[in-house]
Amino acid sequence: MLKLKGVSVQYGAYKAVRNVDIEVGKGEIVVLLGSNGAGKSTVFKTIGGLHKCTEGEIMFEGKRIDQSSPAQIVKTGIVQCAEGRKLFPRMTVYENLMMGAFIHRKQKKEIENTLHEVYELFPILKEKRNDLAGSLSGGQQQMLAIGRALMSKPKLMLLDEPSIGLAPIIVAQMFEVIKQINKTETTILLAEQNANAALHIAHKGYVLENGSIVVEGSSEELFADDNVRKAYLGA
Amino acid sequence: MEIFAQQIFNGLTVGSVYSLVALGLTLVYGILHIPNFAHGALYMMGGYITLTMMTKFGLYYWIAIMISMVIVGLMGVLMERLIFYPLRDAPPIQDKIAAIGILLFLEAFAQFVWGADYQTMPTPYGQVVSVMGLTFTMQRLLIIISTVVVMILLFLFLKKTFIGSAIIAMSQNREGAHLVGINTNKMAMLTFMISGALAAIAASLSSPINLVFPGMGHLVILKAFVIIIIGGMGSIPGAIIGGYILGFAESLGATYISNDYKDIFAFILLVLILTFKPTGLFAKGGHS
Ligand SMILES: Nc1ncnc2c1ncn2[C@@H]1O[C@H](COP(=O)(O)OP(=O)(O)O)[C@@H](O)[C@H]1O
Numbered sequence A: 001m002l003k004l005k006g007v008s009v010q011y012g013a014y015k016a017v018r019n020v021d022i023e024v025g026k027g028e029i030v031v032l033l034g035s036n037g038a039g040k041s042t043v044f045k046t047i048g049g050l051h052k053c054t055e056g057e058i059m060f061e062g063k064r065i066d067q068s069s070p071a072q073i074v075k076t077g078i079v080q081c082a083e084g085r086k087l088f089p090r091m092t093v094y095e096n097l098m099m100g101a102f103i104h105r106k107q108k109k110e111i112e113n114t115l116h117e118v119y120e121l122f123p124i125l126k127e128k129r130n131d132l133a134g135s136l137s138g139g140q141q142q143m144l145a146i147g148r149a150l151m152s153k154p155k156l157m158l159l160d161e162p163s164i165g166l167a168p169i170i171v172a173q174m175f176e177v178i179k180q181i182n183k184t185e186t187t188i189l190l191a192e193q194n195a196n197a198a199l200h201i202a203h204k205g206y207v208l209e210n211g212s213i214v215v216e217g218s219s220e221e222l223f224a225d226d227n228v229r230k231a232y233l234g235a
Numbered sequence B: 001m002e003i004f005a006q007q008i009f010n011g012l013t014v015g016s017v018y019s020l021v022a023l024g025l026t027l028v029y030g031i032l033h034i035p036n037f038a039h040g041a042l043y044m045m046g047g048y049i050t051l052t053m054m055t056k057f058g059l060y061y062w063i064a065i066m067i068s069m070v071i072v073g074l075m076g077v078l079m080e081r082l083i084f085y086p087l088r089d090a091p092p093i094q095d096k097i098a099a100i101g102i103l104l105f106l107e108a109f110a111q112f113v114w115g116a117d118y119q120t121m122p123t124p125y126g127q128v129v130s131v132m133g134l135t136f137t138m139q140r141l142l143i144i145i146s147t148v149v150v151m152i153l154l155f156l157f158l159k160k161t162f163i164g165s166a167i168i169a170m171s172q173n174r175e176g177a178h179l180v181g182i183n184t185n186k187m188a189m190l191t192f193m194i195s196g197a198l199a200a201i202a203a204s205l206s207s208p209i210n211l212v213f214p215g216m217g218h219l220v221i222l223k224a225f226v227i228i229i230i231g232g233m234g235s236i237p238g239a240i241i242g243g244y245i246l247g248f249a250e251s252l253g254a255t256y257i258s259n260d261y262k263d264i265f266a267f268i269l270l271v272l273i274l275t276f277k278p279t280g281l282f283a284k285g286g287h288s
């Protein structure tokens, strides 16, 4: 479904991502593991069209998307929950969700249905629909970011460290929700440092170090890999 | 008491014009984070275009205003495309210098085309009316009412339509706007269009009671900057309320203190507010 081939990304002269190959199949949950500064967010921003790659190509459902604008990419069905959530802080929860449906703005009826689904997944968002996004707790903001992304009815959802800075109990809920979203035929690419939790829900994974993929394999293989266990599972 | 009521009315008139100009300025600031010094030149062009449509083409006042709003709106769009967009990754100082450049260019252009003379704009609403001890021209009443109508329309657009909300969303988080698939280029152009149209209608409404000349935007734009600083940069309610506050301060100050110092009140207000609430009255807790 999504295929990165030999993708490199530079910030000025600094190569943050080198020659990365990633493949995400339809219906999968794929995790991109890596410590701080490994280049996970850079990979995500590049897929989303917020950065251009200097080398390589990105294909989505057989079409090249690496020259498309962020808005075009959202329209093709890739949405992301970025690092820092990027909500609209002085808009209400409801207004944030509606903005998530921006690309479907002509289909009022469908938006209504999707909103209903999002509220079902996150009852707290319904409860707080008239509160300003900026006034929510960290966990609620993360839910809103995911809810907003769902409003665009994505085929592929990129989640950049959804568990960061959240209490363990909320993190567990978050991964549960991700699994649930995946069951409704949304493919998921997840960036995480929390390898343990992520590998439990993922089908396969990649390990990114200093901008390069160093290990890849199914979740079972990664669990068994000595380097992964040492570096990311604290074993 | 009657004088007081009269001055409140005048303050409302002047404040309306200030609010409209400040609204355009604050919308662009919210999106681009640059103070568009050229906004005063758009205001001036709005005055001239309406005047020309009326005197050269014999068009009715409202038709002339509509055309002026469209043309100045398009000038705003052109400004965004030709100047600010190419500078989007440049250091912020370059935007500001470019804006001043546009201002100087448009003023020289106006002087070249229309001359340096002060011109009067005719209005079909020149009649004087007296109601409950207040005496005013219909034009002044028209300014107040039209401004309220424009503000309501703008509010409905920004609050109730997807496109309008997208402008607000983009001003609150540009990257977030990208993430939901908002085409930020289109939104920036649209914002400049609206901003230009607001400047044009403000100038067209106020010109019959003031005059049309190449420098007519100077004081207005300076005051509009004071207003959006007072109101909180990028804040829409701040621009509206700030505009009226300044209008009242000026007309009351002119009556009870001295008419000679009318144009100074804005800056006194600025100093006071920056001393006691440096982020402006409607500060928005930083841009995240
Ligand atoms: N806008 C930027 N300009 C320059 N360097 C950047 C920028 N964003 C990220 N980097 C650098 O690129 C590398 C990868 O960063 P990032 O993709 O954010 O990693 P991760 O998400 O895995 O923590 C880091 O060394 C970071 O310092």
Ligand SMILES: [Mg+2]
Residues within 6 Å of the ligand: A037, A040, A041, A042, A083, A160, A161
């Ligand atoms: Mg990151």
